[in-house]
Amino acid sequence: MNIVLTIAGSDSGGGAGIQADLKTFQELNVFGTSVITALTAQNTLGVEGIYPATSEFVEQQLNTVLQDFEVKALKTGMLFSADIIKTIAKNLIDKNIQIVVDPVMIAKGGQALLQDEAVQAMKNELLPIATVLTPNIPEAEKITGMKIETADDIQQAAAKILQLGVNCVVMKGGHLEGPSAVDTVFFQDGSFFQLKSKRIDTKHTHGTGCTFSAAITANLGKGLSLKESVIEAKKFVQMAIENPLNIGRGHGPTNHFAHRFGANVEVEIVE
Ligand SMILES: Nc1ncnc2c1ncn2[C@@H]1O[C@H](COP(=O)(O)OP(=O)(O)O)[C@@H](O)[C@H]1O
């Protein structure tokens, strides 16, 4: 049994955060463990409240999990504060675990899930030890300090991010416009490729980023290569978006069950 870990916030609405991650892990046949950084009172309409854990308790959860389980890959999601980021980085630096960082900053409803001053800690302490970073466009803008509008900007921002020490960056295109949802994957050796899928006209995209990064983590945990892990994760999230559950009165969750029914999905790989 391959064991993976998510270090993230709880979404009481079940569509994002820890809940999306554990559902994705389960669907992809890996055993999921969790370290909770913050509780949120949240539904599809927004985040009503945030109750962060202390960095000491985050550390205790992390060490308790790692002392007992052989974790192959882990992801981070909502980390909330610089203190929590520093604590996590300090405890992971000497571990042989593949690290997927989803730099969650702002909920779709606009509430901050990461304090502003924590971005620097993420850049200095977490990214140098990360295997993959999966920013959406606003997150990549915050990390690089650049405005990102064109394909050229995406490439330049990715180069800046790779300089921070992460091995690979997946620039997610969910927030861009056009008939396709295009993610571009850049590696340290200068190579890159794109993953293109049909853009679905839906408001049910709560947790897309969490689900995508959790699927990459699950695939890495199963021993897939980094490239395969990202490609298969894109297929998983596309199925989850294409077959909405239509629950909740706001931005509803994606459908983590969709792949079970052999949902057909087309993802084009452009090298
Ligand atoms: N409307 C959509 N149709 C198809 N794929 C989408 C759509 N919105 C997002 N995606 C995909 O979902 C994943 C998460 O992307 P994104 O929404 O940009 O991240 P986040 O949830 O962090 O804002 C990416 O693979 C992206 O291409």
Ligand SMILES: Cc1ncc(COP(=O)(O)O)c(N)n1
């Ligand atoms: C606890 C928690 N973590 C992450 C997100 C971001 O969700 P999304 O994947 O839609 O950007 C969220 N809304 N809540």
